[in-house]
Amino acid sequence: xxLEEIGEIxxxxxxxxxxxxxxxxxxxxxxxxxxxxxxxxxxxxxTTDILVEEVHFKLDSILPYxxxxxxxxxxxxxxxxxxxxxxxALVSLGLKPKTELKWIQEFYxxxxxxGANYDVTVVGGDVSRAALVSVTATIVxxxxxxxxxxxxxxxxxHRILVTGKLGAAAAGLLLLDSGIENPxxxxxxxxxxxxxxxxxxxxxxxEGASAMEDISDGLAREISNIARASKVGARIFTxxxxxxxxxxxxxxxxxxxxxxxxxxxxxxxxxxxTVAPQKVGQVASSIVKKTKTLVTEVGxxxxxxxxxxxxxxxxxxxxxxxxxxxxxKMNNFLR
Amino acid sequence: xxLEEIGEIxxxxxxxxxxxxxxxxxxxxxxxxxxxxxxxxxxxxxTTDILVEEVHFKLDSILPYxxxxxxxxxxxxxxxxxxxxxxxALVSLGLKPKTELKWIQEFYxxxxxxGANYDVTVVGGDVSRAALVSVTATIVxxxxxxxxxxxxxxxxxHRILVTGKLGAAAAGLLLLDSGIENPxxxxxxxxxxxxxxxxxxxxxxxEGASAMEDISDGLAREISNIARASKVGARIFTxxxxxxxxxxxxxxxxxxxxxxxxxxxxxxxxxxxTVAPQKVGQVASSIVKKTKTLVTEVGxxxxxxxxxxxxxxxxxxxxxxxxxxxxxKMNNFLR
Numbered sequence: 001x002x003l004e005e006i007g008e009i010x011x012x013x014x015x016x017x018x019x020x021x022x023x024x025x026x027x028x029x030x031x032x033x034x035x036x037x038x039x040x041x042x043x044x045x046x047t048t049d050i051l052v053e054e055v056h057f058k059l060d061s062i063l064p065y066x067x068x069x070x071x072x073x074x075x076x077x078x079x080x081x082x083x084x085x086x087x088x089a090l091v092s093l094g095l096k097p098k099t100e101l102k103w104i105q106e107f108y109x110x111x112x113x114x115g116a117n118y119d120v121t122v123v124g125g126d127v128s129r130a131a132l133v134s135v136t137a138t139i140v141x142x143x144x145x146x147x148x149x150x151x152x153x154x155x156x157x158h159r160i161l162v163t164g165k166l167g168a169a170a171a172g173l174l175l176l177d178s179g180i181e182n183p184x185x186x187x188x189x190x191x192x193x194x195x196x197x198x199x200x201x202x203x204x205x206x207e208g209a210s211a212m213e214d215i216s217d218g219l220a221r222e223i224s225n226i227a228r229a230s231k232v233g234a235r236i237f238t239x240x241x242x243x244x245x246x247x248x249x250x251x252x253x254x255x256x257x258x259x260x261x262x263x264x265x266x267x268x269x270x271x272x273x274t275v276a277p278q279k280v281g282q283v284a285s286s287i288v289k290k291t292k293t294l295v296t297e298v299g300x301x302x303x304x305x306x307x308x309x310x311x312x313x314x315x316x317x318x319x320x321x322x323x324x325x326x327x328x329k330m331n332n333f334l335r
Numbered sequence: 336x337x338l339e340e341i342g343e344i345x346x347x348x349x350x351x352x353x354x355x356x357x358x359x360x361x362x363x364x365x366x367x368x369x370x371x372x373x374x375x376x377x378x379x380x381x382t383t384d385i386l387v388e389e390v391h392f393k394l395d396s397i398l399p400y401x402x403x404x405x406x407x408x409x410x411x412x413x414x415x416x417x418x419x420x421x422x423x424a425l426v427s428l429g430l431k432p433k434t435e436l437k438w439i440q441e442f443y444x445x446x447x448x449x450g451a452n453y454d455v456t457v458v459g460g461d462v463s464r465a466a467l468v469s470v471t472a473t474i475v476x477x478x479x480x481x482x483x484x485x486x487x488x489x490x491x492x493h494r495i496l497v498t499g500k501l502g503a504a505a506a507g508l509l510l511l512d513s514g515i516e517n518p519x520x521x522x523x524x525x526x527x528x529x530x531x532x533x534x535x536x537x538x539x540x541x542e543g544a545s546a547m548e549d550i551s552d553g554l555a556r557e558i559s560n561i562a563r564a565s566k567v568g569a570r571i572f573t574x575x576x577x578x579x580x581x582x583x584x585x586x587x588x589x590x591x592x593x594x595x596x597x598x599x600x601x602x603x604x605x606x607x608x609t610v611a612p613q614k615v616g617q618v619a620s621s622i623v624k625k626t627k628t629l630v631t632e633v634g635x636x637x638x639x640x641x642x643x644x645x646x647x648x649x650x651x652x653x654x655x656x657x658x659x660x661x662x663x664k665m666n667n668f669l670r
Contacts, residue, residue, distance in 0.1 A: 044379070046458055048473060050427040052465045092385040092427075092471045126385045126471070136427045136461070136471040138383060 043148060045084035045141035049074045053133040061176055064103045066192040068110030071135045074216065076118060076196035077269040081214040082150070083205035084143035085198065089115065089122045091137045094130030111137075118198055147205045149273070151229035154211035158274040160234060160299040161209075161284065163200050166219060167251075167258065168244035170265020174254050187246050194269035200287050200295075204273050207283035212273035218264035222272050223299070224308050230274075233306035236263075236299035259310075274301055378483060380419035380476035384409045388468040396511055399438045401527040403445030406470045409551065411453060411531035412604040416549040417485070418540035419478035420533065423458045424450065426472045429465030446472075453533055482540045484608070486564035489546035493609040495569060495634040496544075496619065498535050501554060502586075502593065503579035505600020509589050522581050529604035535622050535630075539608050542618035547608035553599035557607050558634075559643050568641035571598075571634035598645075609636055 051071055053059055062070075072089065079086045091111070095104070108122075115122065120139070172191030201212060211230055213222045219236065227234045243262045251258035275283050284295040299311065386406055388394055397405075407424065414421045426446070430439070443457075450457065455474070507526030536547060546565055548557045554571065562569045578597045586593035610618050619630040634646065 044423075044475065046423060046425055046475060048425040048427050048459055048461050048471075050429060050461045050463045050469075050471065052429050052463045054466065055464045088379075088381060090381055090383040090473050092383050092473075094385060094387050094469055124381050124383055126383050128385045128387045129390045130387045130469065131389065131467050132465065134385075134429055134465065134469055136383075136385065138425050138427075138473040140379065140381060140475060 042142040042144055045079055045082050045086075045143050046138070047075055047078040047141075048136060048138040049078070051135040059133060062192070063110075064106035065110035065113075067135065068107035068112075069114050069193055070110075071107075071137045072111045072114050072120070072139075073194045073196050073269060074267075075137045075139045076114070076120070076198060077194065077214040077216060079139055079141040080196050080198040080201040080271065081212055082141075082143055083147045083201045083209075083212065084141040085202070086118050086120045086139050086141040088140040089120050089137055090140075091122060091125040091135070093125065093127045093136075094132065094134035095127060096131070096133065097129055099133075107135075114196075118196070147202065149201070149205050149209055149212040151211050151213060151226050152231075154226050154230035154232055154234075154274040154301045155276070156232055156301050156303055158210055158276055158301040159280050159297050160223060160236065160272065160274055160301065161204075161280065161295055161297050162215070162219065162242065162270055162272045163197050163287065163293050163295055164195075164268065164270040165242040165244035165294065166215070166268050166270065167247035167262035167265055169194060169267040169269070170261040171244070171247045171250040173265075173267070174250055174256075174261070178254065185246075187244070187250065190244065191267065194267065196269060197271045197293065199291050200293050201271055201273075203287050203290055204271065204275070204283055207275075207286050208279040209273040209275050209283060212271060215268045215270045215272055216266060218266045218268075219272060219298075220263040221266075226272070226274065227301075227304075227308045230301070231304055233302040233304050234299060234308045235302050235306065235311045236309075237311045240296065240298045242294060242296040242298070263310075272298075377477040377479055380414055380417050380421075380478050381473070382410055382413040382476075383471060383473040384413070386470040394468060397527070398445075399441035400445035400448075402470065403442035403447075404449050404528055405445075406442075406472045407446045407449050407455070407474075408529045408531050408604060409602075410472045410474045411449070411455070411533060412529065412549040412551060414474055414476040415531050415533040415536040415606065416547055417476075417478055418482045418536045418544075418547065419476040420537070421453050421455045421474050421476040423456050423475040424472055425475075426457060426460040426470070428460070428462045428471075429467065429469035430462060431466070431468065432464055434468075442470075449531075453531070482537065484536070484540050484544055484547040486546050486548060486561050487566075489561050489565035489567055489569075489609040489636045490611070491567055491636050491638055493545055493611055493636040494615050494632050495558060495571065495607065495609055495636065496539075496615065496630055496632050497550070497554065497577065497605055497607050498532050498622065498628050498630055499530075499603065499605040500577040500579035500629065501550070501603050501605065502582035502597035502600055504529060504602035504604070505596040506579070506582045506585040508600075508602070509585055509591075509596070513589065520581075522579070522585065525579065526602065529602065531604060532606045532628065534626050535628050536606055536608075538622050538625055539606065539610070539618055542610075542621050543614040544608040544610050544618060547606060550603045550605045550607055551601060553601045553603075554607060554633075555598040556601075561607070561609065562636075562639075562643045565636070566639055568637040568639050569634060569643045570637050570641065570646045571644070572646045575631065575633045577629060577631040577633070594645075607633075 076086050168187050168190035172187035175187055211226045213226060215222050223234045241262050247261050248258040251261050287293055287295050411421050503522050503525035507522035510522055546561045548561060550557050558569045576597050582596050583593040586596050615632060622628055622630045
């Protein structure tokens with residue numbers, strides 16, 4: 001079996017089989033957004049992400065400052081998904097020998113600019129020659145045991161909420177790929193400078209969120225992950241999805257359905273979380289009040305037998321878990 | 336300035352300038368073998384290393400089991416260099432779509448085999464498509480504040496000690512590159528399966544070692560690092576260097592001086608540490624008694640004005656800090 005045959009989820013399952021072991025210090029092992037390890041006062045939260053040239057970015061269409069910012073942002077978003085606070089970062093770079101020093105300086109400046117917002121310190125890293133540029137960032141964070149939120153605590157009847165608006169990053173990427181370069185476009189900005197929702201996640205957790213994920217691979221895939229881990233189903237209502245301004249127009253221009261961008265486009269780095277019905281008002285108003293970030297109820301948790309569906313006449317039977325990234329199955333790639 | 340012009344040390348200096356900031360939680364920032372962060376009970380030790388196809392390994396000359404073992408070993412060696420204990424690992428892989436699942440399974444089996452010796456748990460990672468295979472492992476470890484050993488505490492008069500024998504890994508690589516493949520060769524085994532000296536480092540620290548590093552880039556470069564950080568000089572005595580059996584023959588066959596392999600070959604992953612003269616006997620006998628690992632006194636710390644030298648008639652004025660790896664300056668590469 002090759003990777004392109006089995007796909008990423010199966011690959012991770014296979015790896016998990018090999019590396020899993022009993023370890024009381026590991027509260028959350030491989031399989032969630034980040035790992036959580038018991039430490040004396042708080043729990044340590046660990047996550048890592050790899051970005052590879054020609055797969056995640058093209059060197060001639062991203063500035064090093066943007067790449068540095070984004071390499072950190074995608075990791076911070078994983079820490080946010082656990083309701084954690086990021087603390088330390090390690091960054092390993094594969095670099096071409098003819099790379100200008102200025103490029104690398106700009107890369108780190110972008111990273112530091114975001115890190116400064118969240119008290120993140122870069123404490124290590126490694127560099128190597130490589131034929132193609134790659135960036136691997138690892139974050140060490142912490143989370144109070146009572147605030148930690150996983151994927152597997154969604155209950156039937158809980159409402160599904162998302163922060164912000166969806167589809168902007170995917171639409172921005174489409175714009176870039178089609179050669180329309182308007183750096184002032186909010187869609188392109190959304191693609192390059194996602195906001196990790198660390199503060200929003202902390203508030204959601206304090207106010208009673210049950211399960212939580214960041215939306216890195218599209219809402220469809222993330223809610224499917226929550227449903228699978230929680231052994232429940234889910235129904236998203238098409239008309240409730242907060243679609244970012246401009247996404248419908250870009251989708252139409254590119255002959256795509258806007259829901260493909262909003263549900264499967266990925267890289268929005270918003271949060272999706274579940275909460276008991278009686279707490280919806282409180283959690284939403286707390287987040288809006290303290291962060292000005294929009295919170296929208298988009299659906300509800302249903303029994304497992306119902307599956308994971310779009311609650312819309314056109315799509316009623318569309319199984320949402322078929323949408324989303326697969327880094328090895330090329331035909332599932334948006335890019 | 337491009338990377339091949341400035342080299343790795345300068346690159347890291349330049350990156351350090353950008354990322355450095357006051358952070359009382361960071362006891363040891365970028366610039367040592369690993370970062371150390373204050374945590375409530377012990378300190379957290381963090382390190383990462385990247386291995387890239389065609390730079391650090393060739394896919395057709397390393398088994399995935401060997402690569403997994405080695406990717407962990409080089410990181411554990413950095414934890415050992417701080418006298419730390421490794422705890423958690425995160426592993427990011429760049430992989431070709433046509434990679435066989437079996438290859439990846441074997442990779443992790445090699446990693447787990449070594450990790451089991453040191454109670455290391457793999458708690459996370461990431462995978463991506465890539466044109467060339469890359470492996471980035473990050474280790475989170477811990478160290479008691481009183482056992483932590485850095486590079487900058489070597490004092491004039493302290494003796495320089497190394498564990499094990501040197502040059503074997505470099506000679507093994509030469510054998511592989513020349514097409515002589517005898518998997519039973521101890522030199523080739525040394526190249527593929529280095530022993531991170533975690534236990535030895537803990538004992539050395541307990542018995543009074545002042546400065547310590549692992550020998551990843553050759554003794555010449557490591558002792559130069561200690562000298563620079565400690566603001567002292569160093570003298571290594573050629574005749575005292577414990578050269579691994581078979582290294583002289585391989586060097587001769589390949590038209591190299593055996594000292595090039597023993598001092599600059601790199602990848603031995605032994606320890607070099609300094610210790611006050613009156614403690615040399617105790618530290619050496621403790622390590623030998625508890626681990627059966629050889630410990631050899633190879634030189635001494637001298638005043639900064641003396642520089643870092645080989646104390647041998649042929650090489651008396653040879654500045655040792657000119658030897659060692661530079662991942663961007665190809666002409667300094669052993670491979």
